[in-house]
Amino acid sequence: MTAQETAPVSAGRGEPLVVLDGVQKHFGALHALKDIELTVKRGEVVVVIGPSGSGKSTLCRTINRLETIDEGSITLDGQPLPQEGKALASLRAEVGMVFQSFNLFAHKTILENVTLGPIKVRGVGRAEAEKKARELLDRVGVGHQADKYPAQLSGGQQQRVAIARALAMEPKVMLFDEPTSALDPEMIKEVLDVMVSLAEQGMTMVVVTHEMGFARTAAHRVVFMADGAIVEENTPEEFFTNPSSDRAKDFLGKILKH
Amino acid sequence: MDAIADNYQLIAISFATTILLFLFASIGSLLLGTLLVAMRVGPVAVMRRTAAVYVTVVRNTPLLLILLFFSIAAPKIGVNFQFVRIVIPTGWGDIRMTNAFAGAVVGLTLYTACFVCEALRSGVNAVPLGQAEAARAIGLPFGGVMRHVVLPQAIRAGLPPLASTQIALLKNTTVALSVLVLEAAYALKQLLDANPGDRWWLLVAFAGIFVILVELLSFISSRFERRWRIA
Numbered sequence: 001m002t003a004q005e006t007a008p009v010s011a012g013r014g015e016p017l018v019v020l021d022g023v024q025k026h027f028g029a030l031h032a033l034k035d036i037e038l039t040v041k042r043g044e045v046v047v048v049i050g051p052s053g054s055g056k057s058t059l060c061r062t063i064n065r066l067e068t069i070d071e072g073s074i075t076l077d078g079q080p081l082p083q084e085g086k087a088l089a090s091l092r093a094e095v096g097m098v099f100q101s102f103n104l105f106a107h108k109t110i111l112e113n114v115t116l117g118p119i120k121v122r123g124v125g126r127a128e129a130e131k132k133a134r135e136l137l138d139r140v141g142v143g144h145q146a147d148k149y150p151a152q153l154s155g156g157q158q159q160r161v162a163i164a165r166a167l168a169m170e171p172k173v174m175l176f177d178e179p180t181s182a183l184d185p186e187m188i189k190e191v192l193d194v195m196v197s198l199a200e201q202g203m204t205m206v207v208v209t210h211e212m213g214f215a216r217t218a219a220h221r222v223v224f225m226a227d228g229a230i231v232e233e234n235t236p237e238e239f240f241t242n243p244s245s246d247r248a249k250d251f252l253g254k255i256l257k258h
Numbered sequence: 259m260d261a262i263a264d265n266y267q268l269i270a271i272s273f274a275t276t277i278l279l280f281l282f283a284s285i286g287s288l289l290l291g292t293l294l295v296a297m298r299v300g301p302v303a304v305m306r307r308t309a310a311v312y313v314t315v316v317r318n319t320p321l322l323l324i325l326l327f328f329s330i331a332a333p334k335i336g337v338n339f340q341f342v343r344i345v346i347p348t349g350w351g352d353i354r355m356t357n358a359f360a361g362a363v364v365g366l367t368l369y370t371a372c373f374v375c376e377a378l379r380s381g382v383n384a385v386p387l388g389q390a391e392a393a394r395a396i397g398l399p400f401g402g403v404m405r406h407v408v409l410p411q412a413i414r415a416g417l418p419p420l421a422s423t424q425i426a427l428l429k430n431t432t433v434a435l436s437v438l439v440l441e442a443a444y445a446l447k448q449l450l451d452a453n454p455g456d457r458w459w460l461l462v463a464f465a466g467i468f469v470i471l472v473e474l475l476s477f478i479s480s481r482f483e484r485r486w487r488i489a
Binding site for chain 1: 301386388389391392393394395396397398399402406407410411414486
């Protein structure tokens with residue numbers, strides 16, 4: 001991985017970038033997000049962990065409004081999330097998202113997957129977009145696969161392409177929704193390596209994951225969720241060695257036993 | 259057999275008219291059907307309802323009634339196609355694309371678009387939700403999501419039923435007989451009346467030509483299917 005041309009500005013590091021205030025979300029009778037208060041600062045890497053069904057994926061998806069919220073507010077860089085339409089689309093362009101199931105565009109080549117956003121959303125010329133895309137693909141280690149289709153790549157390769165696709169938009173923040181949960185152990189490492197180097201380059205990241213190793217290495221802060229609420233927030237060091245809530249102790253006891 | 263050999267010019271002209279009816283209505287129905295499906299799966303409730311009501315009403319109406327509407331009722335409320343006056347003279351007779359022809363194209367288009375919409379909708383349903391979510395996540399607005407990500411995959415997934423709609427359209431052009439467009443069925447009826455002794459041969463010949471034309475459509479469809487098969 002080369003040194004980054006696209007290193008996010010370290011200036012202004014530490015000011016709030018994503019702010020969730022009093023966010024409530026229901027799925028029918030299920031109270032999926034309960035009064036969520038969360039501030040992610042510029043350049044910060046926040047890892048969200050918790051048991052299945054705790055609302056961590058939902059939380060992640062509300063930040064670019066793939067899930068709507070019932071109450072509360074979410075702001076990105078001081079701007080409240082628009083309801084819909086063009087304004088929402090242009091906000092989403094500022095927020096990179098990586099999905100559990102990769103979601104690469106199945107009918108487009110790897111290169112086209114990465115250039116679609118820059119060309120159609122940003123209005124970048126094709127030649128320039130392709131040059132940039134090839135650099136990004138090289139950076140995540142799949143440059144030689146540029147002309148293949150997603151189905152011809154392994155899961156780990158596809159996920160790295162998905163990261164390149166998100167980076168091509170030069171986002172202010174990257175959301176990772178369980179990016180390694182659908183991968184074999186071998187492939188998990190190659191994806192995590194890319195994510196760690198992204199974190200080192202100062203990218204603001206919200207990562208929903210079960211990878212405790214990643215949380216320890218790369219996170220500035222761990223947010224522990226259970227039953228739709230944020231139960232505990234702390235540095236990874238403190239959280240893993242000395243969790244304060246019973247719910248977190250119980251969760252860590254279960255997953256760290258193996 | 260003589261009726262066929264003696265009237266090959268009429269048969270050729272009438273099938274040319276059939277093919278023209280098909281081509282115009284095919285393009286029209288594919289465009290309108292795509293627009294309808296975009297409305298049908300879109301975020302605006304009013305448009306979703308409008309498209310759904312349109313499909314229900316028009317699809318549930320017999321094609322013959324729709325064609326008769328444009329031929330008989332529509333002119334009474336000022337909707338007519340008198341401005342269409344294209345006559346292509348050929349050595350074997352004129353191919354006439356006039357008032358009746360245009361009305362038939364419009365009727366066939368409006369009717370077939372419902373089936374195109376539904377075939378594409380089954381294709382859209384076959385595209386995983388994550389594809390649209392990923393497209394939205396890179397900042398594409400609804401139109402871009404449909405155009406660049408969902409519809410190209412929906413058309414691939416919906417190609418077999420889509421081909422069926424176009425095959426049905428080709429054969430449905432024969433209903434234009436009812437509004438006096440000189441297409442294949444009209445020519446057949448004239449020849450059957452004039453040549454009672456050759457009825458069996460005439461029917462076999464006309465059916466045979468339709469079988470060949472439809473087979474051509476199936477062939478084109480299967481070529482696309484093969485070309486678009488994703489590795």
